Amino acid sequence: MTTVANSLRGLCGGALHLPGDPGYDTARMPWNVTVDQRPAAVAYPADAAEVAAVVRAAAVAGLRVAAQGTGHSAGPLGPLDDVVLLRTSAMTGVTVTGRTARAEAGALWVDVVEQAAPHGLAALHGSSPDVGVVGYTLGGGIGWYARAHGLQCNAVTAVELVTADGTLLRVDAASEPDLFWALRGGGGNFGVVTAVEFDLIPVSRVYAGMLAWDWREAGRVLPAWLDWAATAPAEVTTALRLLQVPAIPQLPAVLHDRQVVAIDGAVLGPAGPDLLAPLRALKPFLDTFDDAPAASLIRLHLDPEGPTPSVSRSALLGDLPAAAVDALLAVAGPGSGSSLLVPAELRQLGGALGRPAPGGGALSALNGSFALFSAGIAATPAMGEAAVADAARVAAAMAPWTTGAYLNFAEERVEASAAFGASALRRLRSIRAAVDPSGLFVANHSI
Ligand SMILES: Cc1cc2nc3c(=O)[nH]c(=O)nc-3n(C[C@H](O)[C@H](O)[C@H](O)COP(=O)(O)OP(=O)(O)OC[C@H]3O[C@@H](n4cnc5c(N)ncnc54)[C@H](O)[C@@H]3O)c2cc1C
Incomplete structure (x- = not known):
């Protein structure tokens, strides 16, 4: 070649x-x-x-x-x-006009957060500062405002796209309704996005932080969090993780060399302390929840930045009964022998994520109550093999409660039918056939 x-x-x-x-x-x-x-x-x-x-x-x-x-x-x-x-990493421009941001194809979420914050605005970014705006947005996008404001893809107002014949199109609801629908969740199957425009939200302060317990408390904390999450209002979005924290300077010293169960997240509006009270009653050894600048959320989750040797598995899960808690802790909790840095993470879904976004795109809602993610660091081939096996054990253990796939979290090939309903998938395939008849574009998840 x-x-x-x-x-x-x-x-x-x-x-x-x-x-x-x-x-x-x-x-x-x-x-x-x-x-x-x-x-x-x-x-x-x-x-x-x-x-x-x-x-x-x-x-x-x-x-x-x-x-x-x-x-x-x-x-x-x-x-x-x-x-x-x-x-696209040379195309990094970000501008904020009114309540809308325009990000070029290579912009990172940290770039948008830094541009939006001085205007008292926030974006529906995810947990990682150096994830790309465009890839995240094309695949959906869940972050700390997701239960209140839904998927980032449905905040998009226009996409600039180079199609298979080399034409630069501006795609919005009026000019190209089918393509506009497909691009919001259907991934990189339809062309090369050169820039994306999307709505920001007027948020400058949040109630945010992290609670942590020794992971031997997981049998108590996980069921309590699941009960709490079942009735929590949409203004709160949290994640619960089982973590085996290495002693590296990028992570807080208080967590070094500890195996913990951690809950982090954010609350919009004034109800933070009241909403957190039932979780605080579980007596965490670490509690950093406080009033905070919205811009600080981009590093709340302590995601690794820069090149990282990562191995992961993921799934969407339905409601988790006691048997699911037992199954998860057996493969990802104390005594599991897991080698993973994150044996299991559960992102709280529901709220606006659980119902079709008005005028939304191909991914209009997520079919599940939780997004599961397990991840390890493959610094050596042996670590990689152990991580692949341990992440697969978690995925297998949770198979009875799996409701589908969330493609942004899927770092291995999964069937598109696990992510989209039959009629959405048919529509996506017919739009793909119309705009890219020869299959020029290769996306991480093929439609
Ligand atoms: C540490 C970490 C944290 C994460 N946190 C979150 C989170 O909080 N919420 C969430 O929803 N997801 C999260 N993700 C998943 C993330 O959203 C996906 O991995 C996403 O695909 C990354 O986009 P990218 O552009 O950075 O990656 P890339 O690998 O560069 O792109 C992914 C795919 O997007 C498409 N694409 C990218 N750019 C273009 C373009 N210009 N035109 C057309 N197609 C394009 C392509 O199909 C490409 O294969 C996380 C992932 C990691 C590794």
Whole structure:
């Protein structure tokens, strides 16, 4: 494929790397460094015109195109031998006008949070500062405001997109209703997004923080949190994690070398202390919940930043009875022998996530009460093997309560039918066939 890809040389002002070029190995490196992606070429366009030029040249050369911002979700892409990896990380502009943000394809969530905060505004970002705005948004997007405000994809008002024929379109509800619907949850199957516009929310302060107990308390804390979550109002969104915390400077010293059950999250409005009271009554050894700047939420969850060797499994789960708690703790709690950094995380769903967003896109709601995520660090091949096996054990144990997949969390290939209802999937496939008839685009999760 290198000979074919040679025809692309010189594009992007020279920021295009072929196998064997000195810059190729750095250029192909994703955020998740366990993934050894070896594309036919890696292109770093500086603007939408350069994106369009790469798309056209790839099609002429008989190559396919995979857009990638950070490579947080590099895992499911698969072999890239005949693919031009189009990396958007040079396109980082973010502007805020009124209550709307416009983020270029390579912008990170931390960039948006920093631009929005001085205006007293917040975005429906997730837990990680260096996840890409576009990849997260195309796949749905759940963060600390999600139960009150729903999925980030449904806050989108317009998308700028280079289609398979190299045309730059501005897609919104009026101009391209089908494509606008598909892009909101249907992922990177429809073109290369060069920028996205979305609504912000008027929030500058939140009641947010983390509670933690020794994980030997999990048998008491997890059922109590599940009971609490069942009736919690939509203004609160939390996550419960079983964590085995290494002693690394990026993580708070109070957690070093401890195995804990932690609950973190945020409350909108004045009810924070009252809402948290039942959880505080469980006597955590750590309690950082307090009034806080909304911008601080971007680092609340202590997600790893920068290139990380990550292995994970995920699922959407329904309500969790006592048998589910027992099953989860057996594979992810004390005595499980799990090697994972995060043997299990449960994100609280429901609220606005549980009902179709008015005028929403392809992913209009999430079919589950919790999103499960298990993750480990694969610093060595042996650690990677153990992490894969331990994460698979968690997924298998929770299979009886699994209601589907949330594609943003899925770092392995999953069937699209696990993420979309039958009629939404049919509509997505028919829109894909219309806008990308030759299957030029390679997405992490294929429609
Ligand atoms: C540490 C960590 C924390 C996370 N936290 C959350 C969270 O709180 N909430 C949540 O919902 N998700 C979360 N995620 C999942 C995250 O949203 C997905 O991994 C998402 O796909 C990442 O987007 P990206 O652009 O950073 O990654 P990439 O791997 O660069 O992109 C993922 C996919 O998005 C598509 N894509 C990206 N850019 C473009 C483009 N310009 N045009 C067309 N398609 C494009 C492609 O199909 C690509 O394969 C987290 C993931 C990690 C690893």
